[in-house]
Amino acid sequence: MFSKFQDHIVSRFPFLAEKKLFLAVSGGLDSMVLLHLMKHLPYEIAVLHCNFQLRGLESFGDQDFIQNYCDQNDIPVFITQFDTEAFAKDYKLSTQVAARELRYSWFYELLEEKNFDYILTAHHADDNLETFIINLTRGTGLDGLIGIPEQNDKIIRPLLPFSREEILKYAAENTIEWREDSSNASNKYLRNKIRHDLVPILKEINPNFLNAFQKTQSYLQESQEMAEDASIMIYQQVAKEAEDDIHFDLNQLKKLPNYKSYLYQWLNEFGFSAWKDIYDLVEGQSGKQVFSGQFRLLKDRSTLILSPILEEIKEEVYHIHESDTEVNFPLKLALCNVGHITIDSNKTIFVDAEKIHFPLVLRKWNEGDVLQPFGMNGKSKKVSKLFKDEKLSLIEKEKIWLLCSDNQIVWVVGIRQDERFKINNTTNKILKIELQ
Structure with missing residues (x-):
């Protein structure tokens, strides 16, 4: 696996050479294998570890494990602790969403503060499959079906081509120690139910299911790229940008046989989710609006106007x-x-x-x-x-x-x-x- 990983990271991420890299390490199997691989490659690395304080003494055991490993291997390490449950309660978030927000907010703070370039995480092929199934059960478009991106801004996921089985085999061959998260054994979370109950059945039906899935995702990726190219071409014909607003010509838009798909492609990034309301807006009365968190879409005669929601001016x-x-x-x-x-x-x-x-x-x-x-x-x-x-x-x-x-x-x-x-x-x- 080492040679395969080395070839992959050099060919897919050549820009990482001579960059300063953070590795997000939980102490679990996947992140410890990633740390072992990167430790043996010529990159400048440091470790980031978040203690979310969700599993009592076990969470602090993970923290001590990471600290000792990095001390023994002379690897710089940065550790923080979060009161995740309090944060989730204050902001009315699920525990998982709260942990994700806390984690990535801290990651980006450290990037700037310590002048590092990228953060590597240990997401792998089985994680990608589980994400695909989760999105599929909730209803999704192409973006949700192509799964976890190998790069998202400063976040890079170099283990995505590798299965959990390959990672486990590499850990055994190299006597890599890791910490087992007791919550992974529980079916309380949807991801665990998929991992424990559904994925084994799919692999039983087809032992090469993971490879077949990765091929399917590559085809979906190509389809998405084609859709994005078409979307850009049509956008130039239908949309006109004016200061902070974007005006969509409905007369031109409605000539398209699948204009709803284009609207989804253009508006998805602005946080809209009430797609039926948006599609109804095309035929609705002038003055009707649909809102996302920070934007609104207004029907004005034969135009849809996308604009940011202006903050209230305290003194008018x-x-x-x-x-x-x-x-x-x-x-x-x-x-x-x-x-x-x-x-x-x-x-x-x-x-x-x-x-x-x-x-x-x-x-x-x-x-x-x-x-x-x-x-x-x-x-x-x-x-x-x-x-x-x-x-x-x-x-x-x-x-x-x-x-x-x-x-x-x-x-x-x-x-x-x-x-x-x-x-x-x-x-x-x-x-x-x-x-x-």
């Missing part, structure tokens, strides 16, 4: 004083007195400085707000009607700010100036306000 009223020449938050505005006007645009207004009263106020719009739009000879219009005429989406409306003098609107910023503050033949002082 901001004052601009007469001495201010620029504003940097919540908008970037420049203010200056000028002797004449130039060609204006929606991003620049010129107002009669004697008609306004400082401090000016920047605020969000309210449903009852009214202005006298420039060029309408003093006729009033609701701001909401102005938005409708401008065909603004809900997301665009939420981003709009009003510049006000006393309780009167001077400017619907970036859209329309108010008639009451325009310059005329009697104007003595012109104030230029520009959105930057």
Whole structure:
């Protein structure tokens, strides 16, 4: 196995040469074999061990075992302890999810703090099979069926081609000691039930089942790569990126015979899971929305708009004083007195400085707000009607700010100036306000 592993890591991960590598070591069979293999290869390594304090004295026995092994073999080791159950309770997580979050958060902290490059974990082929079956039972797409990736950002899994049987045989041949996790014997966890009850039946049906499974996964990987290539090509035809938002043209999208698959491919990474609601949104009424944790998808006429959910701004009223020449938050505005006007645009207004009263106020719009739009000879219009005429989406409306003098609107910023503050033949002082 050593030669096979050496060839694999050199061919698949040539960039690891001369890098500093952490090895995540629990003390179990798989991680101790990985440590033994890497110890005999020319890489700079150090060990990471997490004590999750879930198995009483047994957890501390694992910690002492790792510490003694690394001391005896002159391998740098970093150990931490977590109150996993308290963390899980505080954040309403399962114990397994809590342990995973704690582990990887600490791993990435150590990468930066100690200036290491990658973390190697001991996931192997049987782990991959179990993950495949778990995802299959829960319902999944191609991403779930291709299993555990051999590399995910800074996490690398060099044992994935190797079976548990190969690893056990290598440990026996090299008299490698390890710690047996007593929880692995329990069928309390779904993964253990699959490992103890289901996988042996599959291997009994076909002794070469694991090899057949790995071939199937390679075919699925190729299919996924083809799907990703097609997804990118169609995305360029259907989607338009605008600042923080992405606009999907529904007229173009609905021409595709399998547009739901493309939507899944594009939106999955943004944390959406209510796929039926998303597919219904395509034919739904304008204004309907679907939310993920940090994003929302809005139906706006013939467009789907993907945007981040904006954090609430605690203070929604901001004052601009007469001495201010620029504003940097919540908008970037420049203010200056000028002797004449130039060609204006929606991003620049010129107002009669004697008609306004400082401090000016920047605020969000309210449903009852009214202005006298420039060029309408003093006729009033609701701001909401102005938005409708401008065909603004809900997301665009939420981003709009009003510049006000006393309780009167001077400017619907970036859209329309108010008639009451325009310059005329009697104007003595012109104030230029520009959105930057």
